[in-house]
Amino acid sequence: MSQSRVSAEATALLPRDVPVQLVTPAGDHTPDTAYATPDDGALTRAYAALVAGRRINDQCNALVRQGRLAVYPSSNGQEACQIAAAQVLEDTDWLFPTYRDSVSVITRGVAAEDTMVLLRGDWHSGYDPHERRVAPQATPLATQLLHAVGFAHAAKLRGEDTVVLAMCGDGATSEGDFHEAMNFAAVFGLAVVFFIQNNEFAISVPLSRQTAAPSLAHKAIGYGMPGQRVDGNDVAALLSVLGEAVDRARRGDGPSLVEAHTYRMLAHTNADDDTRYREHEAVQAWTERDPLDRVRTLLRDRGALTEELEAEFAEAAERTAAELREAMHAEPVVSPEDLFTHVFAERPASLDAQWHTLQDEISRTEADA
Numbered sequence: 001m002s003q004s005r006v007s008a009e010a011t012a013l014l015p016r017d018v019p020v021q022l023v024t025p026a027g028d029h030t031p032d033t034a035y036a037t038p039d040d041g042a043l044t045r046a047y048a049a050l051v052a053g054r055r056i057n058d059q060c061n062a063l064v065r066q067g068r069l070a071v072y073p074s075s076n077g078q079e080a081c082q083i084a085a086a087q088v089l090e091d092t093d094w095l096f097p098t099y100r101d102s103v104s105v106i107t108r109g110v111a112a113e114d115t116m117v118l119l120r121g122d123w124h125s126g127y128d129p130h131e132r133r134v135a136p137q138a139t140p141l142a143t144q145l146l147h148a149v150g151f152a153h154a155a156k157l158r159g160e161d162t163v164v165l166a167m168c169g170d171g172a173t174s175e176g177d178f179h180e181a182m183n184f185a186a187v188f189g190l191a192v193v194f195f196i197q198n199n200e201f202a203i204s205v206p207l208s209r210q211t212a213a214p215s216l217a218h219k220a221i222g223y224g225m226p227g228q229r230v231d232g233n234d235v236a237a238l239l240s241v242l243g244e245a246v247d248r249a250r251r252g253d254g255p256s257l258v259e260a261h262t263y264r265m266l267a268h269t270n271a272d273d274d275t276r277y278r279e280h281e282a283v284q285a286w287t288e289r290d291p292l293d294r295v296r297t298l299l300r301d302r303g304a305l306t307e308e309l310e311a312e313f314a315e316a317a318e319r320t321a322a323e324l325r326e327a328m329h330a331e332p333v334v335s336p337e338d339l340f341t342h343v344f345a346e347r348p349a350s351l352d353a354q355w356h357t358l359q360d361e362i363s364r365t366e367a368d369a
Contacts, residue, residue: 010221012226013220013221013225013226013227014218014221014227015215015217015218015220015226015227015228015229015259016228016229018229019229019230019231019232019237019259019261020032020035020228020229020230020231020237020240020241021230021231021234021237022035022037022234022236022237022240023037023234023235023236023237023294023298024294025233025288025289025290025293025294026294026297027293027294027295027296027297027298027301028298029298032237032240035237035240035241035244036240037236037240038236038239038240040299040302042087042239043235043239043295043298043299043304044299044304044309045087046083046084046087046235046236046239046295047235047292047295047296047305048313048316049083049086049087049107050079050080050291050292050295051292051313051314051316051317052106052107052316052317053075053079053082053083053103053106053107054076054079054292054317055317055318055320055321056102056103056106056112056317056320056321056324057074057075057079057103058076058321059321059324059325060072060074060102060324061074061076061270063324063328064270065270068120068328069116069119069120069328070120070121071119071269071270071271072102072119072269072270073099073102073119073268074265074266074267074269075100075101075102075103075104075264076264076265076266077199077233077262077263077264077265077286077290077291078197078199078232078262078264078265078291079103079291079292080232080233080234080235080238080262080291080295081104081195081260081262082101082103082104082107083103083104083107083235083238084235084238084239084242085101085104085167085195085238085242086104086107086108087239088165088243088246089163089165089246091133092133092160092161092162093162093163093165093246094133094134094135094148094151094162094163094164094165095108095133095134095135095164095165095167096135096138096144096145096147096148096151096165096166096167097134097135097137097138097144097167098137098141098144098167098168098169098172099118099137099139100169100197101137102115102116102119102137104167105127105134105137106320108132108133108134109132109134110127110132110134111127112320112323112324112327113126113323113324113327113328114126114127115127116324116327116328118136118137120328120332122332124136125137135147135148141168141169141171141172141175141177142168142172142173142175142176142177142178142181143177144166144168145166145168145172145177145178145181145182145194146177146180146181146184148164148181148192149164149166149181149184149185149188149190149192151164152164152185152190152191152192153184153188153190155191156188156189156190156191161250162191163191163192163193163246163249163250164190164191164193165192165193165195165242165246166181166192166193166194166195167197168194168195168196168197169197169198169202170196170197170198170199170200170201170202170207170210170216171202171203171205171210172196173196173210173211173216173219174202174210174211179223182194182219182220182223182225182255182257183223185223185225185254185255186223186224186225186254186255189252189254189255190249190254190255191249191250191252191254191255192249192255193242193245193246193255193256193257193258194255194256194257194258195242195258195260196216196217196257196258196259196260197232197260197262198216198232198259198261198262199232199262199263199264200263200264201264201268201274201277201278203268203272204268204272204274204276204277215227215229215259216257216259217229217257217258217259219257220256225254225255225256225257226248226256226257227256227257227258227259228245228257228258228259229258229259229261230242230258230259230260230261231260231261232260232261232262233261233262233263233289233290233291233294234291234294234295235291235295236295236298238260241258242258245258263283265283265286265287296310336358336362337355339355339358340352340354340355
C-alpha cells in the first residue's frame with residue numbers, strides 16, 4: 001500500500017476541527033453538507049423528550065434533598081446527549097449506560113421509578129435489562145464498555161442485527177477499560193458506537209489534566225476507527241451524527257467514536273461541592289447554550305411547535321415526575337430473607353442455618369414487642 005493511500009485512509013478517520021453543529025445556541029439552522037438535519041417531526045419528538053428529561057432531573061434533585069434518593073448524578077445541561085443516545089437506536093439494539101444516564105434509560109422506555117431503584121440504594125438494578133434492551137447502569141468508570149463490546153461480539157457470532165451504543169464520560173477515557181474496549185471492538189469489527197459525553201470534568205479533574213490529545217475523538221484513530229466531534233447541546237446534530245454512526249455499524253463497517261462537547265451544569269452528585277474547582281461565571285456561560293432553548297426556538301420559528309404542544313409536553317413531563325415522586329415516597333417492602341436468597345443459585349446448608357437463626361431472632365423480638 002502506498003504512503004499516500006495510508007495517509008488518506010488515516011486522514012479519513014480523523015474528526016473535524018470544529019464539532020458538528022446544525023442548530024446554533026440562538027436557535028438558527030446551520031446546514032451541513034455531510035450531516036442531514038432531522039425533520040421537524042423527529043425534532044419535535046426530541047424536544048418532548050428533552051422537556052421530560054429536564055423535569056426528571058429537577059425532580060430527582062429534589063428527591064435527594066428529601067432523603068428519598070441516596071444519590072443522584074444529574075445530567076442537567078446534558079439532556080440532548082441523553083435523548084439522542086436513546087432515540088437513534090432500533091428496538092433490537094442495546095444501550096449500555098453509565099450512572100449519569102438515567103434520562104437516557106427512561107427515554108429508552110424503562111419506567112422512571114424502576115430506573116431510580118439503583119440510586120435509592122434498594123437493588124443493583126430495578127429493571128429487567130432484556131425488556132427494553134438496556135444494560136444495568138454502571139457506577140464504576142468504563143467497566144460497561146467492556147461489557148458492551150463483549151455483548152456486541154456475541155451478537156456478531158450469533159448473526160444478529162444488533163448495534164450496541166456504549167455511553168461514557170470524559171473521565172472514563174483515562175481508564176484502561178476504555179482502551180481495551182476500543183481495541184477489541186476495532187480488531188473484531190464489532191457493531192459498537194462509543195459515545196463520550198465530554199462535560200469537561202471528571203468530578204473535579206478538568207479535561208486538560210486528563211489528556212493532551214487535540215480532542216477525545218482523536219483517540220479513535222489509534223485503534224483504526226473513525227472519530228467525530230459534535231455539539232453536545234445540539235440535539236439535531238447529535239441525532240444526525242450518532243444516527244450515522246449507528247447506520248455504519250449496522251452495515252458491518254465496524255465501530256465508531258463520537259465525542260459530544262457539553263457541560264455538567266450541576267455538581268457531580270449531591271455529595272460534591274463544585275464551587276471548589278470551577279468558577280460560577282464559567283457555569284453561567286453555558287446557560288446560553290441550553291439544549292432545550294435552541295431547539296424550542298428553531299421549532300417555534302418554523303411553526304412546528306405551538307403553545308398547545310408545549311403545554312402537552314409539560315403536562316406529560318409533570319405526570320412522569322408525579323409518578324416518580326409517589327413511588328419514591330412509598331416505603332419499600334423488604335424481606336430479611338432477601339439477604340440470603342440472591343447469594344447462591346442453590347442455597348447451601350450453612351446459609352440455611354444462618355437464615356433459620358435470624359428467623360428465631362426475629363420471632364423472639366416480635367414476641368417481646
